Amino acid sequence: MVAAHIGKLALATSLLASPVAALAELPEPVRAMIDAAIATGDEAKVRTVTDLARTTNPSEIAEIDAIVARFGAAMAARRTAEAEAKKAALRKARLFDNWGGRGELGGFRATGNSANTGVTAALSLDRQGIDWRHRLTGRIDYQRANGVTTREQYLGRYEPNVNVSDDFYVYALAQYERDRFQGFSDRYAVSGGMGYQALKGKEVQLSLKAGPAYRVTQFVDGREESRIAGLVALDFDWQITDRLKLTQDTNAVAETGGSAVAIIDSRSTSIDLVTGLDAAIARKLKARFSYAVEYDSNPAPGAVQTDTLSRVSLIYDF
Numbered sequence: 001m002v003a004a005h006i007g008k009l010a011l012a013t014s015l016l017a018s019p020v021a022a023l024a025e026l027p028e029p030v031r032a033m034i035d036a037a038i039a040t041g042d043e044a045k046v047r048t049v050t051d052l053a054r055t056t057n058p059s060e061i062a063e064i065d066a067i068v069a070r071f072g073a074a075m076a077a078r079r080t081a082e083a084e085a086k087k088a089a090l091r092k093a094r095l096f097d098n099w100g101g102r103g104e105l106g107g108f109r110a111t112g113n114s115a116n117t118g119v120t121a122a123l124s125l126d127r128q129g130i131d132w133r134h135r136l137t138g139r140i141d142y143q144r145a146n147g148v149t150t151r152e153q154y155l156g157r158y159e160p161n162v163n164v165s166d167d168f169y170v171y172a173l174a175q176y177e178r179d180r181f182q183g184f185s186d187r188y189a190v191s192g193g194m195g196y197q198a199l200k201g202k203e204v205q206l207s208l209k210a211g212p213a214y215r216v217t218q219f220v221d222g223r224e225e226s227r228i229a230g231l232v233a234l235d236f237d238w239q240i241t242d243r244l245k246l247t248q249d250t251n252a253v254a255e256t257g258g259s260a261v262a263i264i265d266s267r268s269t270s271i272d273l274v275t276g277l278d279a280a281i282a283r284k285l286k287a288r289f290s291y292a293v294e295y296d297s298n299p300a301p302g303a304v305q306t307d308t309l310s311r312v313s314l315i316y317d318f
Contacts, residue, residue: 025060025063026053026057026060026063026064027057030053030056030057030060033049033053034046034049034050034053034064034067037049037050038067038071041075043075046068046071050064050067050068087130090129090130091130098127098128098129099125099126099127100125100126100127100317100318101123101124101125101126101317101318102123102124102315102316102317102318103121103122103123103124103315103316103318104120104121104122104123104288104313104314104315104316105119105120105121105313105314106119106120106288106311106312106313106314107119107120107311107312107313108120108141108309108310108311108312109309109310110141110143110151110307110308110309111307111308112294112304112306112307112308116143116150116151117143118141118142118143118144118150118151119141119142119143120139120140120141120142120309120311120313121139121140122137122138122139122140122313123137123138123139124136124137124138125137131162131163132160132161132162132163133160133161133162134158134159134160135157135158135159135160136157136158137155137156137157137158138154138155138156138157139153139154139155140153140154140155141153141309150181151181152178152179152180152181153177153178153179153181153182154176154177154178154179155175155176155177156175156176156177157173157174157175157176158173158174158175159171159172159173159174160172161195166197167196167197167198167200168194168195168196168197169194169195169196169197170192170193170194170195171191171192171193171194171195171209171211172190172191172192173189173190173191173192173213173231174188174189174190175188175189175190175191176188177189180220181303181307182294182296182299182300182303182307183219183220183221183299183300183301183302183303184217184218184219184220184300185218185219185220186216186217186218187215187216187217187218188215188216189213189214189215189216189229189231190213190214191211191212191213191214191231192211192212193209193210193211193212193231194209194210194211195207195208195209196208196209202239203238203239204237204238204239205235205236205237206234206235206236206237207234207235208232208233208234208235209231209232209233209235210230210231210232210233211230211231212228212229212230212231213228213229213230213231214226214227214228214229215227215229219300220300221300221301227268234248235248236248242280243279243280244277244278244279244280245277245278245280246275246276246277246278247276247278248274248275268296268297268298269295269296269297269298270294270295270296270297271293271294271295272292272293272294272295273292273293273294273295274290274291274292274293275290275291275292276288276289276290276291276311277289277290278315281314284316284317284318285314285315285316285317286314286315286317287312287313287314287315288311288312288313288314288315289310289311289312290310290311290313291308291309291310291311292308292309292310292311293306293307293308294306294307294308294309295307
Protein backbone atom coordinates (compact mmCIF):
# COMPACT_ATOMS: atom_id res chain seq x y z
CA MET A 1 0.00 0.00 0.00
CA VAL A 2 2.74 2.41 0.99
CA ALA A 3 4.61 1.38 -2.09
CA ALA A 4 1.57 2.13 -4.24
CA HIS A 5 1.21 5.60 -2.72
CA ILE A 6 4.88 6.25 -3.25
CA GLY A 7 4.53 5.18 -6.87
CA LYS A 8 1.54 7.49 -7.42
CA LEU A 9 3.38 10.39 -5.77
CA ALA A 10 6.40 9.84 -7.96
CA LEU A 11 4.18 9.75 -11.05
CA ALA A 12 2.44 12.99 -10.06
CA THR A 13 5.73 14.66 -9.30
CA SER A 14 7.04 13.57 -12.67
CA LEU A 15 4.01 14.92 -14.49
CA LEU A 16 4.27 18.24 -12.67
CA ALA A 17 8.00 18.46 -13.21
CA SER A 18 7.89 17.75 -16.92
CA PRO A 19 6.27 21.05 -17.96
CA VAL A 20 8.61 22.97 -15.66
CA ALA A 21 11.64 21.28 -17.16
CA ALA A 22 10.34 22.04 -20.64
CA LEU A 23 9.86 25.68 -19.71
CA ALA A 24 13.44 25.82 -18.41
CA GLU A 25 14.80 24.82 -21.82
CA LEU A 26 15.25 27.19 -24.74
CA PRO A 27 12.60 26.46 -27.41
CA GLU A 28 14.04 24.39 -30.23
CA PRO A 29 13.21 26.92 -33.03
CA VAL A 30 14.94 29.68 -31.05
CA ARG A 31 17.97 27.47 -30.37
CA ALA A 32 18.13 26.52 -34.07
CA MET A 33 18.03 30.20 -35.04
CA ILE A 34 20.91 31.01 -32.66
CA ASP A 35 22.92 28.00 -33.84
CA ALA A 36 22.46 29.09 -37.47
CA ALA A 37 23.72 32.59 -36.63
CA ILE A 38 26.72 31.16 -34.74
CA ALA A 39 27.56 28.90 -37.71
CA THR A 40 28.10 32.00 -39.87
CA GLY A 41 30.79 33.30 -37.50
CA ASP A 42 29.32 36.80 -37.93
CA GLU A 43 29.43 38.46 -34.50
CA ALA A 44 27.01 41.24 -35.51
CA LYS A 45 24.48 38.68 -36.72
CA VAL A 46 24.81 36.64 -33.52
CA ARG A 47 24.33 39.79 -31.46
CA THR A 48 21.15 40.68 -33.38
CA VAL A 49 19.66 37.18 -33.15
CA THR A 50 20.42 36.75 -29.45
CA ASP A 51 19.00 40.19 -28.63
CA LEU A 52 15.74 39.14 -30.31
CA ALA A 53 15.83 35.80 -28.46
CA ARG A 54 16.16 37.60 -25.12
CA THR A 55 13.19 39.82 -25.97
CA THR A 56 10.93 36.94 -26.97
CA ASN A 57 12.16 34.55 -24.27
CA PRO A 58 12.78 36.63 -21.13
CA SER A 59 12.71 33.56 -18.87
CA GLU A 60 15.67 32.05 -20.77
CA ILE A 61 18.03 35.04 -20.64
CA ALA A 62 20.57 33.20 -18.47
CA GLU A 63 20.83 30.35 -20.96
CA ILE A 64 21.10 32.75 -23.92
CA ASP A 65 23.81 34.72 -22.09
CA ALA A 66 25.73 31.49 -21.52
CA ILE A 67 25.53 30.64 -25.25
CA VAL A 68 26.75 34.15 -26.15
CA ALA A 69 29.61 33.88 -23.64
CA ARG A 70 30.74 30.54 -25.11
CA PHE A 71 30.59 31.99 -28.62
CA GLY A 72 32.55 35.09 -27.56
CA ALA A 73 35.25 32.97 -25.92
CA ALA A 74 35.52 30.77 -29.02
CA MET A 75 35.84 33.81 -31.31
CA ALA A 76 38.47 35.39 -29.04
CA ALA A 77 40.47 32.17 -29.06
CA ARG A 78 40.15 31.97 -32.84
CA ARG A 79 41.38 35.56 -33.29
CA THR A 80 44.31 34.90 -30.97
CA ALA A 81 45.27 31.77 -32.89
CA GLU A 82 45.00 33.56 -36.23
CA ALA A 83 47.12 36.46 -34.97
CA GLU A 84 49.81 34.10 -33.68
CA ALA A 85 49.79 32.16 -36.96
CA LYS A 86 50.15 35.41 -38.91
CA LYS A 87 53.06 36.54 -36.74
CA ALA A 88 54.76 33.17 -37.16
CA ALA A 89 54.38 33.40 -40.94
CA LEU A 90 55.79 36.95 -40.94
CA ARG A 91 58.81 35.86 -38.90
CA LYS A 92 59.57 33.12 -41.43
CA ALA A 93 58.97 35.33 -44.48
CA ARG A 94 61.83 35.90 -46.88
CA LEU A 95 62.80 39.22 -48.46
CA PHE A 96 60.46 38.98 -51.45
CA ASP A 97 57.50 37.45 -49.57
CA ASN A 98 54.36 39.28 -48.41
CA TRP A 99 54.53 42.10 -50.93
CA GLY A 100 51.29 43.57 -52.21
CA GLY A 101 50.47 46.63 -54.22
CA ARG A 102 48.37 48.43 -56.75
CA GLY A 103 48.74 49.86 -60.22
CA GLU A 104 47.06 52.92 -61.68
CA LEU A 105 46.50 53.98 -65.30
CA GLY A 106 44.50 56.91 -66.59
CA GLY A 107 44.59 60.45 -67.90
CA PHE A 108 45.20 63.92 -66.49
CA ARG A 109 44.50 67.57 -67.15
CA ALA A 110 47.22 70.02 -66.03
CA THR A 111 47.28 73.78 -65.46
CA GLY A 112 50.13 76.02 -64.33
CA ASN A 113 53.55 75.69 -65.96
CA SER A 114 51.86 73.64 -68.70
CA ALA A 115 48.22 73.38 -69.78
CA ASN A 116 47.48 70.07 -71.45
CA THR A 117 46.08 66.58 -71.13
CA GLY A 118 48.11 63.40 -71.03
CA VAL A 119 48.66 59.93 -69.62
CA THR A 120 49.28 59.11 -65.96
CA ALA A 121 50.61 55.82 -64.56
CA ALA A 122 51.58 54.81 -61.03
CA LEU A 123 52.71 51.79 -59.07
CA SER A 124 52.80 51.21 -55.30
CA LEU A 125 54.31 48.23 -53.46
CA ASP A 126 53.92 47.48 -49.74
CA ARG A 127 55.38 44.93 -47.37
CA GLN A 128 53.89 44.76 -43.89
CA GLY A 129 55.78 42.99 -41.12
CA ILE A 130 55.15 42.64 -37.39
CA ASP A 131 56.70 46.02 -36.55
CA TRP A 132 58.22 47.10 -39.87
CA ARG A 133 56.56 48.38 -43.04
CA HIS A 134 58.24 49.06 -46.39
CA ARG A 135 56.60 51.10 -49.14
CA LEU A 136 57.83 51.82 -52.68
CA THR A 137 55.93 54.20 -54.93
CA GLY A 138 56.37 55.68 -58.37
CA ARG A 139 54.38 57.94 -60.69
CA ILE A 140 54.74 59.22 -64.24
CA ASP A 141 52.70 61.99 -65.90
CA TYR A 142 53.56 62.37 -69.59
CA GLN A 143 52.19 64.17 -72.61
CA ARG A 144 53.62 64.69 -76.09
CA ALA A 145 51.94 66.44 -79.02
CA ASN A 146 53.19 67.26 -82.54
CA GLY A 147 56.64 65.93 -81.68
CA VAL A 148 56.97 68.19 -78.63
CA THR A 149 56.91 67.02 -74.99
CA THR A 150 54.59 69.32 -73.04
CA ARG A 151 54.45 67.46 -69.74
CA GLU A 152 57.06 65.18 -68.17
CA GLN A 153 56.93 64.56 -64.45
CA TYR A 154 58.49 61.64 -62.53
CA LEU A 155 58.29 60.77 -58.85
CA GLY A 156 59.89 57.89 -56.94
CA ARG A 157 59.77 57.30 -53.20
CA TYR A 158 60.89 54.68 -50.68
CA GLU A 159 59.74 54.81 -47.08
CA PRO A 160 60.42 52.26 -44.35
CA ASN A 161 59.00 52.74 -40.87
CA VAL A 162 59.00 50.82 -37.61
CA ASN A 163 56.47 50.89 -34.76
CA VAL A 164 57.87 51.93 -31.39
CA SER A 165 54.49 51.79 -29.59
CA ASP A 166 50.83 51.31 -30.41
CA ASP A 167 50.50 54.93 -31.59
CA PHE A 168 54.03 56.09 -32.52
CA TYR A 169 56.44 55.03 -35.25
CA VAL A 170 59.79 56.11 -36.66
CA TYR A 171 60.03 56.74 -40.40
CA ALA A 172 62.73 57.27 -43.01
CA LEU A 173 62.16 58.65 -46.49
CA ALA A 174 64.13 58.87 -49.74
CA GLN A 175 62.51 60.67 -52.66
CA TYR A 176 63.38 61.59 -56.24
CA GLU A 177 61.49 64.04 -58.52
CA ARG A 178 61.95 65.33 -62.03
CA ASP A 179 59.80 68.07 -63.58
CA ARG A 180 61.48 70.27 -66.20
CA PHE A 181 58.31 72.33 -66.61
CA GLN A 182 58.55 73.37 -62.95
CA GLY A 183 62.16 74.31 -63.58
CA PHE A 184 64.22 71.43 -62.15
CA SER A 185 65.79 68.47 -63.89
CA ASP A 186 66.41 66.50 -60.68
CA ARG A 187 65.43 66.89 -57.06
CA TYR A 188 66.51 64.55 -54.26
CA ALA A 189 65.23 64.58 -50.69
CA VAL A 190 65.89 62.44 -47.63
CA SER A 191 64.12 62.70 -44.29
CA GLY A 192 63.58 60.90 -41.02
CA GLY A 193 61.51 61.52 -37.93
CA MET A 194 58.51 60.52 -35.85
CA GLY A 195 54.98 59.63 -36.84
CA TYR A 196 51.80 59.49 -34.75
CA GLN A 197 48.64 57.46 -35.41
CA ALA A 198 46.02 59.92 -34.20
CA LEU A 199 42.98 57.90 -35.34
CA LYS A 200 42.88 54.16 -35.96
CA GLY A 201 39.18 53.44 -36.42
CA LYS A 202 37.70 51.00 -38.88
CA GLU A 203 36.24 53.79 -41.04
CA VAL A 204 38.54 56.75 -40.28
CA GLN A 205 42.34 56.76 -39.94
CA LEU A 206 44.61 59.76 -39.43
CA SER A 207 48.38 59.88 -38.98
CA LEU A 208 50.84 62.75 -38.75
CA LYS A 209 54.61 62.79 -39.16
CA ALA A 210 57.38 65.34 -39.05
CA GLY A 211 61.15 65.45 -39.13
CA PRO A 212 64.24 67.14 -40.58
CA ALA A 213 65.00 66.78 -44.28
CA TYR A 214 67.90 67.42 -46.66
CA ARG A 215 67.11 68.41 -50.25
CA VAL A 216 69.27 68.83 -53.35
CA THR A 217 67.78 70.52 -56.43
CA GLN A 218 69.38 70.65 -59.88
CA PHE A 219 67.70 73.32 -62.01
CA VAL A 220 67.33 73.23 -65.78
CA ASP A 221 69.55 76.31 -66.10
CA GLY A 222 72.50 74.43 -64.55
CA ARG A 223 72.27 75.79 -61.00
CA GLU A 224 72.29 73.45 -58.00
CA GLU A 225 71.05 74.08 -54.47
CA SER A 226 71.45 72.01 -51.31
CA ARG A 227 69.25 72.85 -48.33
CA ILE A 228 68.47 71.64 -44.84
CA ALA A 229 64.69 71.50 -44.61
CA GLY A 230 61.82 70.15 -42.55
CA LEU A 231 59.11 67.74 -43.61
CA VAL A 232 55.53 67.75 -42.33
CA ALA A 233 52.98 65.24 -43.59
CA LEU A 234 49.39 64.18 -42.97
CA ASP A 235 47.73 60.92 -43.98
CA PHE A 236 43.95 60.67 -43.87
CA ASP A 237 41.54 57.88 -44.90
CA TRP A 238 37.75 57.93 -44.65
CA GLN A 239 35.68 54.94 -45.74
CA ILE A 240 32.45 56.81 -46.48
CA THR A 241 30.53 53.71 -47.63
CA ASP A 242 31.44 50.15 -48.56
CA ARG A 243 32.20 51.32 -52.11
CA LEU A 244 33.24 54.93 -51.65
CA LYS A 245 36.45 56.13 -50.00
CA LEU A 246 38.12 59.51 -49.51
CA THR A 247 41.81 59.50 -48.59
CA GLN A 248 44.80 61.74 -48.11
CA ASP A 249 47.90 59.55 -47.94
CA THR A 250 51.39 61.00 -48.11
CA ASN A 251 53.16 57.71 -48.65
CA ALA A 252 51.18 55.88 -51.34
CA VAL A 253 50.82 57.81 -54.57
CA ALA A 254 48.69 54.92 -56.21
CA GLU A 255 46.16 54.35 -53.27
CA THR A 256 42.75 55.69 -53.24
CA GLY A 257 42.57 59.40 -52.36
CA GLY A 258 45.39 61.87 -51.87
CA SER A 259 48.15 63.36 -49.81
CA ALA A 260 49.37 66.45 -48.06
CA VAL A 261 53.13 66.97 -47.79
CA ALA A 262 55.10 70.11 -47.00
CA ILE A 263 58.90 70.45 -47.21
CA ILE A 264 60.07 73.74 -45.75
CA ASP A 265 63.49 75.37 -45.79
CA SER A 266 64.78 78.91 -45.22
CA ARG A 267 64.26 79.99 -48.84
CA SER A 268 61.35 77.96 -50.20
CA THR A 269 58.35 75.86 -49.28
CA SER A 270 57.11 72.97 -51.43
CA ILE A 271 53.62 71.62 -50.85
CA ASP A 272 52.15 68.58 -52.58
CA LEU A 273 48.43 68.27 -51.81
CA VAL A 274 46.39 65.52 -53.49
CA THR A 275 42.74 64.88 -52.68
CA GLY A 276 40.86 62.04 -54.31
CA LEU A 277 37.75 59.93 -54.31
CA ASP A 278 37.58 56.20 -55.10
CA ALA A 279 34.58 54.16 -56.18
CA ALA A 280 34.85 50.36 -56.05
CA ILE A 281 33.89 48.63 -59.30
CA ALA A 282 34.90 45.11 -58.34
CA ARG A 283 36.79 43.48 -55.48
CA LYS A 284 40.20 44.55 -56.83
CA LEU A 285 39.23 47.29 -59.28
CA LYS A 286 38.44 50.93 -58.48
CA ALA A 287 37.71 54.09 -60.42
CA ARG A 288 39.48 57.17 -59.10
CA PHE A 289 39.20 60.93 -59.46
CA SER A 290 41.89 63.06 -57.84
CA TYR A 291 42.89 66.71 -57.78
CA ALA A 292 46.52 67.67 -57.04
CA VAL A 293 48.02 71.04 -56.13
CA GLU A 294 51.82 71.38 -56.35
CA TYR A 295 53.18 74.61 -54.89
CA ASP A 296 56.75 75.92 -54.82
CA SER A 297 57.23 79.32 -53.19
CA ASN A 298 60.56 79.90 -54.96
CA PRO A 299 60.36 78.39 -58.46
CA ALA A 300 63.01 78.61 -61.16
CA PRO A 301 63.05 81.76 -63.31
CA GLY A 302 60.20 81.67 -65.80
CA ALA A 303 58.17 79.10 -63.86
CA VAL A 304 54.98 79.79 -61.92
CA GLN A 305 54.50 78.81 -58.29
CA THR A 306 51.45 76.56 -58.58
CA ASP A 307 50.58 73.60 -60.79
CA THR A 308 47.35 71.62 -60.64
CA LEU A 309 46.54 68.19 -62.04
CA SER A 310 43.13 66.57 -62.32
CA ARG A 311 43.42 62.80 -62.80
CA VAL A 312 40.84 60.18 -63.78
CA SER A 313 42.13 56.62 -63.63
CA LEU A 314 41.54 52.97 -62.87
CA ILE A 315 43.33 51.25 -59.96
CA TYR A 316 43.95 47.50 -59.71
CA ASP A 317 44.99 45.91 -56.40
CA PHE A 318 47.22 42.84 -56.46
